[in-house]
Amino acid sequence: MRILCGILLSAVLSSAAAAQVPFERIANADKEPGNWLTYSRDLLGHRFSPLKEITAENIGNLKVKWAYQFPNDRSEVSPIVVDNVMYVSGPNWAAALDVHTGRQLWHWNRVIPKDYHNIGFLQVSRGPAVLDDKLYVATLDCYLVALDLKSGAERWSTKVGDYHLGHSMTVAPLAIEGKIVVGVSGGEAGIRGFVDAYDAKTGKQAWRFWTIPGPGEPGHETWAGDSWKTGGGPTWVTGAYDPELKLVYWGVGNPSPDWNGDARGGDNLYSCSFLALDGETGKLRWHFQFTPHDTHDWDAAHTPVLFNAKIDGRDRKLIGTANRNAFYYVLDRETGEFIAGQSYAKQTWAKGLDVKGKPIVAPDSVPTENGALIWPNLNGATVWFSPSYSPDTGLFYVAVREIGSVYFKRESQFKPGTFYPGGGENELAPDDAWGEIRALDATTGETKWNFKLQSPPWAGVLSTAGSLVFSGSDEGNFYALDARTGKPVWDFQTGGPIGANPISFTVDGKQRIAISANRVLYVFGF
């Protein structure tokens, strides 16, 4: 009996140790607002903090509590915070930091192979993920690595794709029940994209969904000839998860080559689409394509925002997104049905959306040999950096890039693992472009307020229960706006361009705000 008790006790202890951050903690993130357990804090993609210590009234007293210097420029990390430890990542490295002081507790890195090449993007990592007793990091050379949360020692690593073919990972992984979901970059290298899930304990692949259907699969007919083989469809921005519907929502990027669609006639599914995938099997439940046969590089590279609201008197489970193509969409997240949509930024490529949400494409809106002036530019009216949804205000906050571009079409030849663009663009002059933080009615896309920025931004948005919205500018301003009016209430010059997503957490019960600015992570508090 004593032996049995001992075995049982040891089983309980090891299970407790293994279950430091069980999935239930992540699924119930609102119960512990002092932590930031997944990319968007919650699985629904809200990037909203229920913390409300910092308000418009007291924010003037906000100070830098500590800073941490990264080894690389232009950090795009969105940290994870678990029980007084912050986890950050960069290109092929991760670190654990003490939240009281910013002092490093452990550091892990994996050598970037000498023959690795980033094709069409910067060498960054947008953040790690946590589940149970492990930290998960996606690497540039396309490995998913599981680290021991306590020590940073490697538990396992699994090859996700082949960097020699242009696959790479900058994405923050998404932890769901027992699985880690990742996507790949490579839309400028003519890869065939996919979304993958791996067993969180072993690293064994659980499922793969190819974003470009193969022969015999529905949607294959939307690609002319063999163009599907090099059609792109990368999946480089973290998705969202509905634990009740058990559906993974993930955005798919541009078709390849980006600016020359001549050889890939058809709608090019599932490029520029949102996918709803069964979390257990990876089977496609529904898809919605925002930009059929795109020739502007307008990836659906966005974290989907899942929320519930009444539509025509009926409670609906919804998904909202401000797409790179300058339209805001509301879909039913159970079926993919289009519910509402309208443009939220200047665009000249479509006359509007039809009743199914399909764009009514305007003439002269594609790249040409001599150049065609089109809004928005190739980076889109917004791009990978996160929007925020506040359940308090019902508003969808998005960092908007108001910039047009002259798009050119050029010939392009596919060679595996090399740049495969088919053209390019000339951006408008800096003083002809600007940025905005825009608050949209989440159910309609109607603009409620604007806050103008000096230039098109690269930073995401955090909203808080303190009725504040935080974001950053390319000129280094980190700032807060009143969540209901957009009025600026605080700003701080960080000294470096901000191209990351803010988060909020607590240290000894006191609210903190964190943001990366170039190669420095700042943590603010009272």
Place this chain on the structure above:
Amino acid sequence: MGSAMPVAARPGRAPSGKKAAHADVAAGKKLFERHCVLCHGIDGKGGRGPSLNRARLAHAPDDAALKALIADGIPPVMPEGWLFDDNDLANLAAYVRSLGKIPPDPVPGNPGRGADVYAKSGCSGCHILDGAGAGYGPELTGIGERRNTAFLLKAIMKPSATLAEDFMFVKATTASGEAIEGIRANEDTFTIQIKDSGGEYHSLRKDELKDLHKLRGETPMPSFEGILSASDMQDLVAYLASQRGKP
């Protein structure tokens, strides 16, 4: 990724086996349009990356440095050009250089007399040339390398037609009513830094200003059209065109 590694020895690069004696600008243009335009723009005017249509490139003082830079990249912001062989690098470098090259054009004036015109017209009241003068307007040391004579003539006759893309003349009025006029040195969402004609910098919070006017297309530089004679104008242009910088 050490930049000291010889170009031909870099992993993945196939040596061409022949000396790139005559770089092919047209071939370089094709490579540029395939590999470089995402960041540098279709004709090198810049975008996410810097503009390349200038005589002096910050990271590449000479052709060897430019080829090495294209080969090695600038981690992490610019990828290395590992797939280019030596001919490709020479062609690309030649094309990039052609974007900023000032074609030689005839300079009919007399540079020596132009120096006198420069002095008597008060140019040094706003410009620094070879270390002398005031630093309100753009430095003119080496201007002959960056601008051709047609541009120089236009800049003197119609200065507002030759403003740099990021140039902005601004007028701000503070809460106390003080008017500040000058060239924008820097600007972000919340603040602006202005250099006035005396060279003083004013750092202002935008939300504390009564008003802020951006005078697009305007410049404090006066037009000398009708003020200088045609021969003085030619001499002044010749003088400026002769400014090739220090070796």
